[in-house]
Amino acid sequence: xxxxxxxxxxxxxxxxxxxxxxxxxxxxxxxxxxxxxxxxxxxxxxxxxxxxxxxxxxxxxxxxxxxxxxxxxxxxxxxxxxxxxxxxxxxxxxxxxxxxxxxxxxxxxxxxxxxxxxxxxxxxxxxxxxxxxxxxxxxxxxxxxxxxxxxxxxxxxxxxxxxxxxxxxxxxxxxxxxxxxxxxxxxxxxxxxxxxxxxxxxxxxxxxxxxxxxxxxxxxxxxxxxxxxxxxxxxxxxxxxxxxxxxxxxxxxxxxxxxxxxxxxxxxxxxxxxxxxxxxxxxxxxxxxxxxxxxxxxxxxxxxxxxxxxxxxxxxxxxxxxxxxxxxxxxxxxxxxxxxxxxxxxxxxxxxxxxxxxxxxxxxxxxxxxxxxxxxxxxxxxxxxxxxxxxxxxxxxxxxxxxxxxxxxxxxxxxxxxxxxxxxxxxxxxxxxxxxxxxxxxxxxxxxxxxxxxxxxxxxxxxxxxxxxxxxxxxxxxxx
RNA sequence: GGCCCCAUCGUCUAGCGGUUAGGACACCGGCCUCUCACGUCGGUAACACGGGUUCAAUUCCCGUUGGGGUCGCCA
Numbered sequence: 001x002x003x004x005x006x007x008x009x010x011x012x013x014x015x016x017x018x019x020x021x022x023x024x025x026x027x028x029x030x031x032x033x034x035x036x037x038x039x040x041x042x043x044x045x046x047x048x049x050x051x052x053x054x055x056x057x058x059x060x061x062x063x064x065x066x067x068x069x070x071x072x073x074x075x076x077x078x079x080x081x082x083x084x085x086x087x088x089x090x091x092x093x094x095x096x097x098x099x100x101x102x103x104x105x106x107x108x109x110x111x112x113x114x115x116x117x118x119x120x121x122x123x124x125x126x127x128x129x130x131x132x133x134x135x136x137x138x139x140x141x142x143x144x145x146x147x148x149x150x151x152x153x154x155x156x157x158x159x160x161x162x163x164x165x166x167x168x169x170x171x172x173x174x175x176x177x178x179x180x181x182x183x184x185x186x187x188x189x190x191x192x193x194x195x196x197x198x199x200x201x202x203x204x205x206x207x208x209x210x211x212x213x214x215x216x217x218x219x220x221x222x223x224x225x226x227x228x229x230x231x232x233x234x235x236x237x238x239x240x241x242x243x244x245x246x247x248x249x250x251x252x253x254x255x256x257x258x259x260x261x262x263x264x265x266x267x268x269x270x271x272x273x274x275x276x277x278x279x280x281x282x283x284x285x286x287x288x289x290x291x292x293x294x295x296x297x298x299x300x301x302x303x304x305x306x307x308x309x310x311x312x313x314x315x316x317x318x319x320x321x322x323x324x325x326x327x328x329x330x331x332x333x334x335x336x337x338x339x340x341x342x343x344x345x346x347x348x349x350x351x352x353x354x355x356x357x358x359x360x361x362x363x364x365x366x367x368x369x370x371x372x373x374x375x376x377x378x379x380x381x382x383x384x385x386x387x388x389x390x391x392x393x394x395x396x397x398x399x400x401x402x403x404x405x406x407x408x409x410x411x412x413x414x415x416x417x418x419x420x421x422x423x424x425x426x427x428x429x430x431x432x433x434x435x436x437x438x439x440x441x442x443x444x445x446x447x448x449x450x451x452x453x454x455x456x457x458x459x460x461x462x463x464x465x466x467x468x469x470x471x472x473x474x475x476x477x478x479x480x
Numbered sequence: 481g482g483c484c485c486c487a488u489c490g491u492c493u494a495g496c497g498g499u500u501a502g503g504a505c506a507c508c509g510g511c512c513u514c515u516c517a518c519g520u521c522g523g524u525a526a527c528a529c530g531g532g533u534u535c536a537a538u539u540c541c542c543g544u545u546g547g548g549g550u551c552g553c554c555a
Contacts (some may be wrong), residue, residue, distance in 0.1 A: 014555050050552055116555055130481035132551055151553055169485070178483040186553040193555045216484065217550045241548070282493055285503045307548060311491050314505045324518075365517040439514030451516040
């Protein structure tokens with residue numbers, strides 16, 4: 001399927017927590033690029049931090065990816081020709097690549113202990129807090145000491161520079177003096193990020209690495225490793241950062257940052273994706289996109305360079321737009337998404353036809369699926385009365401009106417919105433009344449509250465029998 | 481501090497030498513209206529600063545200022 005020009009991209013989260021919305025944006029940009037160009041999206045789990053990696057976190061991340069419908073062509077559970085897709089299962093490969101570098105003197109064993117180095121580092125910092133500690137090169141040319149544990153360090157060239165052409169930032173040049181002899185493999189044989197990522201990227205045939213700008217500093221060392229290994233480096237695209245409203249690094253201190261929280265709040269997957277895609281990327285003046293739109297329109301050429309600040313209000317609005325518009329969220333899809341939220345409030349199995357009729361009535365006044373469930377509740381359960389509303393609108397005088405309304409409705413055969421409107425407006429005209437004279441008492445009777453969709457819509461969704469029963473109850477309350 | 485990056489309304493952004501600097505969110509008014517929404521009309525609001533280049537700079541170059549990333553046997 002994939003032609004030779006089709007990109008191979010990847011998303012490589014570490015399973016050390018939830019899936020952060022910044023990570024979602026990175027994953028999505030990669031995914032969009034693969035979809036657009038018929039490429040391959042690889043999901044790789046970077047679990048080399050054994051202290052912090054957990055299986056639970058891995059599952060949370062995979063679930064979030066699935067919820068967002070960012071499907072991967074190769075990776076956990078789907079497999080693929082370049083597996084395994086968990087770094088801890090690829091240890092022999094890293095060993096092999098590291099040995100290659102050592103035998104060519106491009107890397108060397110370092111027997112300095114972490115303690116020794118930490119001591120030197122803290123001593124230096126104590127002397128001059130602004131000084132940067134660099135590995136002094138103690139083991140660069142030292143003979144092997146077979147009994148002692150060692151890390152493997154990269155022999156960084158002392159002159160020259162690394163230049164690459166970033167798809168977003170353009171040409172970036174970094175002097176090699178900015179680098180030290182960094183560690184490739186820990187003393188326990190587990191690779192560090194820069195080495196593991198490069199070995200995997202080259203062995204998995206990754207052609208473009210798109211990731212957050214915080215990784216820009218890792219790119220020159222990674223290119224060095226890549227070239228030392230004898231591979232052509234992939235291309236890079238760094239994405240501007242999503243900061244908190246106050247300009248700090250966005251964390252849970254500032255806002256909800258995990259996908260799971262937005263799912264729980266009742267945002268739709270496309271609501272989440274649409275907000276995040278517009279963060280750093282634009283397509284003229286367009287704000288709202290369907291998934292298909294995005295695949296067609298996305299391009300790294302339209303990714304901006306400036307960091308931005310997260311805006312929960314805008315996020316909520318974009319999410320709402322997706323829920324509101326039938327062209328973006330079909331009624332069946334809406335039903336499927338709102339059902340878990342209905343279940344949460346005790347409406348376990350709402351009948352499909354009624355739900356399908358109710359959704360168009362509430363969708364433009366529910367900013368989230370959670371609000372939608374609430375707005376839908378009285379269609380499926382007895383209304384819960386707002387006491388203040390009851391007192392204000394279900395009065396003895398309104399009892400008369402409600403009685404008349406009931407008499408009007410009781411003989412009606414046609415019970416659709418248009419017929420109800422015709423019948424009721426005719427009656428009002430004959431009685432020289434306005435709809436507002438009867439709407440609120442009727443609304444409170446039918447829904448238990450003062451806020452709801454239009455009266456005719458509510459009646460139509462509720463059906464004749466239920467509507468009459470609720471009006472009767474309203475009359476009883478009003479007369480009491 | 482070293483290295484790297486960035487700079488248009490409060491926020492997300494359009495703009496790719498000549499525009500009344502556009503859109504969206506938020507905010508403030510009006511309209512619509514059976515409530516609430518939706519919708520709709522309008523308003524407030526931005527090119528950080530200083531030098532160049534050019535007939536002409538928001539746009540190109542340099543500097544200043546401001547902001548950010550990163551300096552681990554984390555990723």
